[in-house]
Structure formats: structure tokens, C-alpha cells
Amino acid sequence: MTTLALVGHGSHLNANSSAPVHAHAATLRRRGRFEDVLTGFWKEEPSLSRMLDGCTSADVVVVPVFISNGYFTKTVIPREMRLDGPLTQRDGQRIRYTGPVGADESLAGVIIERALEAGARPEDAIAVLGHGTRRESESEKNVYAMAKRVRASGRFAEAGAVFLDQEPGMLDMLEVFRAGTVVVVPLFVADGWHAGQTIPADLSLEGAETRKGGRIVRYTPAVGTHPSLAAVIERLAGSAAE
Amino acid sequence: MTRTVGQLLIEDETIGVPGAAKRTITGTPEAVFAHVRLGDDGRYRPLSGAATLPTGWSAPLGPAFDADIAIETVYPLALTHQRQFAAGTLRVVPLEDVLARQSGRYESSAVLSEEGRARAAGVVCGACVRHPVWNGAACAPEGIPCPEACSVLVAFCREAASWQASPPPPEPPDPRIAWAAFEEPGNELRERYLQEMAEAHD
Numbered sequence A: 001m002t003t004l005a006l007v008g009h010g011s012h013l014n015a016n017s018s019a020p021v022h023a024h025a026a027t028l029r030r031r032g033r034f035e036d037v038l039t040g041f042w043k044e045e046p047s048l049s050r051m052l053d054g055c056t057s058a059d060v061v062v063v064p065v066f067i068s069n070g071y072f073t074k075t076v077i078p079r080e081m082r083l084d085g086p087l088t089q090r091d092g093q094r095i096r097y098t099g100p101v102g103a104d105e106s107l108a109g110v111i112i113e114r115a116l117e118a119g120a121r122p123e124d125a126i127a128v129l130g131h132g133t134r135r136e137s138e139s140e141k142n143v144y145a146m147a148k149r150v151r152a153s154g155r156f157a158e159a160g161a162v163f164l165d166q167e168p169g170m171l172d173m174l175e176v177f178r179a180g181t182v183v184v185v186p187l188f189v190a191d192g193w194h195a196g197q198t199i200p201a202d203l204s205l206e207g208a209e210t211r212k213g214g215r216i217v218r219y220t221p222a223v224g225t226h227p228s229l230a231a232v233i234e235r236l237a238g239s240a241a242e
Numbered sequence B: 001m002t003r004t005v006g007q008l009l010i011e012d013e014t015i016g017v018p019g020a021a022k023r024t025i026t027g028t029p030e031a032v033f034a035h036v037r038l039g040d041d042g043r044y045r046p047l048s049g050a051a052t053l054p055t056g057w058s059a060p061l062g063p064a065f066d067a068d069i070a071i072e073t074v075y076p077l078a079l080t081h082q083r084q085f086a087a088g089t090l091r092v093v094p095l096e097d098v099l100a101r102q103s104g105r106y107e108s109s110a111v112l113s114e115e116g117r118a119r120a121a122g123v124v125c126g127a128c129v130r131h132p133v134w135n136g137a138a139c140a141p142e143g144i145p146c147p148e149a150c151s152v153l154v155a156f157c158r159e160a161a162s163w164q165a166s167p168p169p170p171e172p173p174d175p176r177i178a179w180a181a182f183e184e185p186g187n188e189l190r191e192r193y194l195q196e197m198a199e200a201h202d
């Protein structure tokens, strides 16, 4: 059997940041399909560099609970975990390394679930809200790709990407979309500093539903906290094991 | 039999931290983990080994939540590292290697002077129940060996490196400031370090 190693960012300042990783790990432990389910973090414990200490499984699959394939998944995690790439053979152990959950195409289904749970109807617009950064074009591409998949599902009148930190900015979303109701789904792992605090404040949200100039903005919890993310993790781990 | 690991008191049927309050926490990893995330002062504890565990609580032990699971919940990898240290198989990594491999935001931690590194380790590890064997610290069999500088110490080294050229003046410690907000004047560990540095160079 395989040991699943879930890796997350964690935080020195926000206790909620790692909560989704712990919650998905607990779900996957209960399902019992893995020999063991370990967690490791960049900024919490166990650290990425030590999380496999004491792991004796011959087969380990490492799944990053990150939103896009960028600096952390390409540089920090492989360096800290001493991974050689998608496959590392070390001390009789085979360690497979998958892409991040946030870039897996099945995540679009989780975004749609989030939107529907927030009451999204066929005539509404879905705003997939990403962080965006000038440094990481993959992060931007991933948000656009997810928005495109939501649009291709044909379940909503409109779907598009908006960003916290680049154009098109989230503050302009009522100009980006025409629908009377815009459902904002934050493409973040946790309801931490951004998804839980700065975004609702910057958008002047009054809760799950806010009325603005005769239109409605609905705001959902972060995609990464959705229970069905555990299935995305299982799928990724399963595809690595093939 | 009663024993202690870090701040934890382990008795035959319970685990906890003594104190004035007598709170009972559900005996599950999830409940105990959630309880020890915050200290008595309500501040988040990003460092599991920080000597700030909430006091005055206990949790019942049982077959699904035995002492080993409970210890590992509060101090991740403590028993693994104890066993490996005792067997001489613990992989120990020096601070200079940890700082040298940093990139991005933490790359600048590597420019911290020898003296700064030693004082940073003294201040940060001095607030932790793990024993930094990576720094040559002794560790008794019941102690928790620490084989490699943690991310909190690396973050502290980054800040300390930024103070090297012109150290900020020490400020009174302010216990309301987040435990690991080292960039904020008043952070207790920051102020202890700046005070020690100021005294050493007076």
C-alpha cells in the first residue's frame, strides 16, 4: 500500500491556513485507502524537510495542496523534501510527486459545486477569483483555465477570471460581467488572510450575499476547503501510482 | 506511571498540562490539536515546541488515542526523532546548510553573521522545549531532539539579517503582538534579541 503525503503552505501568523490540509488528511485517513496519510508544511510542523522521517512505506506519493504550479511546487517542495522530480528513489523508498491539486482539471467541478451551493443559477455569472502575481504566469494561466472549464460546462450565463493582484481586478468585476448576480469563488486553499479577510474587506462584502447598485454579489468559501477536494487528491495520487 | 515530555504530563489514563483550570478535552487527535493551537493568552502557536502550551487541561487516553498518538499530536515527530536519536540514525542538518539552501523571501537569512545566528538560535530555541541537537545541544533520552532548524528560526534569521546594518532600537516587549511577527516592534523574541545584541556591543 501507499502512504499519502499531503503538503501545504501553513502559516506563522494564521492558525486557519493549514486547516484544509488537516481536514482533507482526516477524511482520507477515514476512507482507509492509503497505508498512512501524513501532512507536512512549509511554515508549520511537521516541516517539509522532515515529514517523511520515520515513514517506512516502500511507496509514497506526495500531493501538494497548492493552487498552482509555481515557485512552491517547482522549487521549495522538491528542495526541502529532497525530491529528484516526479520520481525519487531513496533508501529503498519510491517517492512519487504529483502536480498541485489546484491545477488538476477536476478542480473545475469543485468550483462549480461551490457556486451551486452558494445558490448560483443558470442566468448568473461565476467569477473565479485568483491571487495573480506579476512573478508567476502559471498562476494566472491556471485561473483562466479553470474559468474556461466552468464556462465550457455551460451551466452558467457567464464565467471568467478576476484577480486580487492583477488585471482584470476583482474591484471591477461588476463591469467585467453583465449578469445581475455574480457568484465569486475564491481559488484559494484556505479561508486565511486573503480569502477570509482582505478580499471580503476590499470588496466591502456584507456576508455571503451583498447588494451593490441593484446587483447581487455572492461570495463562497475558498475552493480548497470544499470536502470534495479530498476526491481530487485521491485522483491525483491514483494517477501518480499508475 | 507519571512522566513528562516537553510540557506534557502523561499519566496512566490522561495527558495534559497542569494549571489552575481543570478543563477536559475530548481524547481525539483533532480535539487536542485544536486546543494546543492557541496559548493561554489566546495567541496562535506556530511552533509546536514553543513553551506556551495552554495550561490547566487534560484529555483521556484510550486505545484509539494512546500516549504516543497524543504526544505526536502535540509535538509532531517527537517520538520518531527520540527513537532515531537514541539509535544514532537521526539525520542532523546544520543551520548553515538550512540557511544556504533558502531562496526567495528567505534567501537573505544566509547573510546573518555567526554571532547573529548564535543569538537567534539562543533566543528562538530558548523558547522551545525541543533540544537543538543540530547546534550540539545535549538531549536526554526523554527529551525531544531537534535535528534541523525549523521555519520559525529561519524566519527569525531573515529578520535579524535585515537588522544587521542598522539595528532598530529595542522597544518594550508587547505580549499582544503575534508570537512570530518578528518584523513588528514589541515582538517578544525580537526585543530579546535586539536587547542582547545591544548589550553585547555596548
Ligand code: SF4
Pocket (backbone or CB within 6 Å): B047, B049, B124, B125, B126, B128, B129, B130, B131, B132, B146, B147, B148, B149, B150, B151, B152, B153
Ligand atoms: S530549531 Fe529551535 S525553535 Fe525550532 S524546533 Fe528546533 S529547537 Fe525548536
